[in-house]
Amino acid sequence: MVDTPALGAGTRKGMEVRVLSPAPFDSTHGLRPLDSSLISLQSSMTSPLHFIYTLLLILIFLILLTFFYSLVRAISWVPMWSKDLVRVLNLAQIKPGQKFYDLGCGDGKMVLAAAKAGAQAEGFEISVLPYLIAKIRQLVSKEKIKIRFKDFWLVDLSQADVIFFFLIPRIYPKLKNKLSKELKPGTKVIAYLWPIPDWEPVQIDKVLNRPTIYLYQIK
Ligand SMILES: C[S@@+](CC[C@H](N)C(=O)[O-])C[C@H]1O[C@@H](n2cnc3c(N)ncnc32)[C@H](O)[C@@H]1O
Numbered sequence: 126m127v128d129t130p131a132l133g134a135g136t137r138k139g140m141e142v143r144v145l146s147p148a149p150f151d152s153t154h155g156l157r158p159l160d161s162s163l164i165s166l167q168s169s170m171t172s173p174l175h176f177i178y179t180l181l182l183i184l185i186f187l188i189l190l191t192f193f194y195s196l197v198r199a200i201s202w203v204p205m206w207s208k209d210l211v212r213v214l215n216l217a218q219i220k221p222g223q224k225f226y227d228l229g230c231g232d233g234k235m236v237l238a239a240a241k242a243g244a245q246a247e248g249f250e251i252s253v254l255p256y257l258i259a260k261i262r263q264l265v266s267k268e269k270i271k272i273r274f275k276d277f278w279l280v281d282l283s284q285a286d287v288i289f290f291f292l293i294p295r296i297y298p299k300l301k302n303k304l305s306k307e308l309k310p311g312t313k314v315i316a317y318l319w320p321i322p323d324w325e326p327v328q329i330d331k332v333l334n335r336p337t338i339y340l341y342q343i344k
Contacts, residue, residue, distance in 0.1 A: 187253045195229070195252040198276060200293040202231050202255045205317055209338065210238040212330050213289060216315055216340040219244045223286035228277040228300075233259025233270065235289055240268040244287065247271040249280055282307040291317035304343070314341040 195201050213235060219225060225239040230248025232255050239246040250256040250272065259272045278299075282288060285308060292300065301321060304314060318336040320326065328340040 184253070191251055191253045191256075198251060198278065199229060199296050200291075202252050203291070204231050204255075205235065205291050206335065207234060209317070209335065210235060212332070212338055213315055213317070214238060214242050216328055216330055216338060217242070217244075217287045217289070217313060219287060224284050225287045225289065226277075226280070226282060226285045228280075228288065228290040229292055230259055230272065231255040231291075233262045233272050236270050236272065237262055237266055237268055239287070239289075240266075240270045245269075247273065249273050249275045249277040251276050278303070283309060285312055287313045287315065289315045289317070292319075294319045294322075297321055308343045310343050312343040314343065315339070316341070 192201055217225065217239070219239060219242045221243040223244050225236070225244035225246040227233075227235045227239075227246070227248040230236050230250050233248050233250075236246045236248035236259070246268075248259060248271070250259060251274065256272065256274050263270050263272050282304070288304065288308065290300075297319070301324070308314070314321070314324075316339045318338075320337075320339045321341060324341050326339040327342050330338040330340070
């Protein structure tokens with residue numbers, strides 16, 4: 126037996142054809158069932174709860190998307206040890222007003238520490254979750270820091286006095302190229318955990334069971 130939306134009934138090539146009549150007309154609201162279910166769907170979509178669910182889903186999607194994107198562009202978010210902030214500052218020897226950049230600033234704690242040490246500190250981040258945390262850090266802090274949702278490959282580094290990064294050796298050849306082209310002589314480059322191949326560090330900070338930190342200076 127086959128239901129068809131056509132009006133009327135009969136048999137077609139031995140099959141019984143039963144025909145559905147049009148949906149009954151709702152005289153109270155002047156609506157057919159399809160119309161009213163569309164309206165209830167519409168109203169559930171505009172309810173505050175549905176709105177919050179949709180926002181949350183979009184946020185989770187963006188967090189995952191940018192997590193994998195940062196992995197492709199360099200490395201995903203792995204925060205440095207808070208205990209190591211002071212080690213980086215000791216190597217950087219920041220003078221008041223110097224420009225400090227963190228390439229892939231994560232939750233922004235190194236940027237904030239540099240600002241507290243007197244730098245004009247700026248961090249670049251492309252992963253939504255650490256970026257939001259860094260932004261909250263920026264909002265609750267009294268220090269003036271800049272946290273930008275920006276791919277550091279697209280940033281002009283020529284004004285920097287100190288560059289810090291905790292990135293991955295896979296991208297070092299391209300990064301070395303960018304640093305050599307853009308940084309002015311005297312700029313300090315601080316690499317967390319992995320040394321830059323073929324560059325001679327001016328200082329190495331080694332601590333047992335902690336990541337080694339390397340200081341370079343552009344000639
Ligand atoms: C290993 S984490 C280090 C975070 C922070 N610097 C710290 O030391 O705690 C590297 C960060 O770089 C970010 N990142 C990777 N590629 C990037 C790019 N091209 N532009 C901006 N940020 C990037 C990642 O999202 C991640 O948060």
